[in-house]
Amino acid sequence: MEVRNVPTPPTATGPRIGIVEDQALVLSLLADLCRHRFGWNVVLCAKSATEATEKLKTVKPDAMLVDINLPDEDGITLSLGIKRAHPSMRIIVLSAECTEYTIYRVKQSGLDGYVDKNSDPDFIQDALLTVIRDGRTFFSPVVREIERVRAADSLAFSKILSDREHDLLPHIGMGLSDQKVGELKGISSETVRKHRENIMRKLGLSSISELVHYCIEKGFVQTRPNGDVRPAQWPPPNSS
Numbered sequence: 001m002e003v004r005n006v007p008t009p010p011t012a013t014g015p016r017i018g019i020v021e022d023q024a025l026v027l028s029l030l031a032d033l034c035r036h037r038f039g040w041n042v043v044l045c046a047k048s049a050t051e052a053t054e055k056l057k058t059v060k061p062d063a064m065l066v067d068i069n070l071p072d073e074d075g076i077t078l079s080l081g082i083k084r085a086h087p088s089m090r091i092i093v094l095s096a097e098c099t100e101y102t103i104y105r106v107k108q109s110g111l112d113g114y115v116d117k118n119s120d121p122d123f124i125q126d127a128l129l130t131v132i133r134d135g136r137t138f139f140s141p142v143v144r145e146i147e148r149v150r151a152a153d154s155l156a157f158s159k160i161l162s163d164r165e166h167d168l169l170p171h172i173g174m175g176l177s178d179q180k181v182g183e184l185k186g187i188s189s190e191t192v193r194k195h196r197e198n199i200m201r202k203l204g205l206s207s208i209s210e211l212v213h214y215c216i217e218k219g220f221v222q223t224r225p226n227g228d229v230r231p232a233q234w235p236p237p238n239s240s
Contacts, residue, residue, distance in 0.1 A: 119140045
């Protein structure tokens with residue numbers, strides 16, 4: 001078994017950490033991990049974007065660990081809102097869905113890091129030390145590998161789809177009709193049809209079922225723990 005060199009953790013009076021995670025057990029485990037294994041000062045725990053936003057009115061962590069799949073708001077959207085209000089706050093995204101599009105959205109949004117929930121817990125310690133102490137971004141190894149593969153793929157969605165197609169694809173990937181997507185986006189169903197056909201042509205897909213499968217696999221569609229699905233947001237809200 002490989003023995004990793006983990007830096008000495010800060011004391012409980014050191015950097016202040018906030019955690020946003022909707023599953024109560026995972027939230028408790030993360031808080032205990034940060035407090036008792038790493039010695040971090042956990043000052044905020046929230047199970048939703050709304051709760052986190054309210055608590056941030058009275059407490060200001062140095063860094064936040066934010067789950068992407070929150071019940072009331074996309075975690076990346078929440079993180080960028082926090083960044084606008086508190087530009088110096090470091091934010092690391094956590095997710096069990098280590099998909100290409102999710103990682104791409106985090107990279108495009110300029111957040112400070114991404115840790116796969118299936119990674120060794122010590123990566124959370126490494127990530128916090130890296131973004132707070134060193135002022136650098138941190139991405140766990142599996143994230144870096146997925147990003148490397150995407151970057152080397154000449155047919156990756158990030159290289160062949162336009163911003164408008166990125167905007168529409170998560171909704172099309174929900175299996176919605178052209179008319180419904182048009183209503184949601186304020187455009188005609190004919191415009192949606194043309195974009196859908198162009199997307200399928202570019203991606204080499206021949207049926208709607210293939211397109212839906214592609215969107216789920218890549219992360220254009222998010223699956224909630226309760227079985228619900230929702231479209232991933234694009235573009236990331238402007239953090240300026």
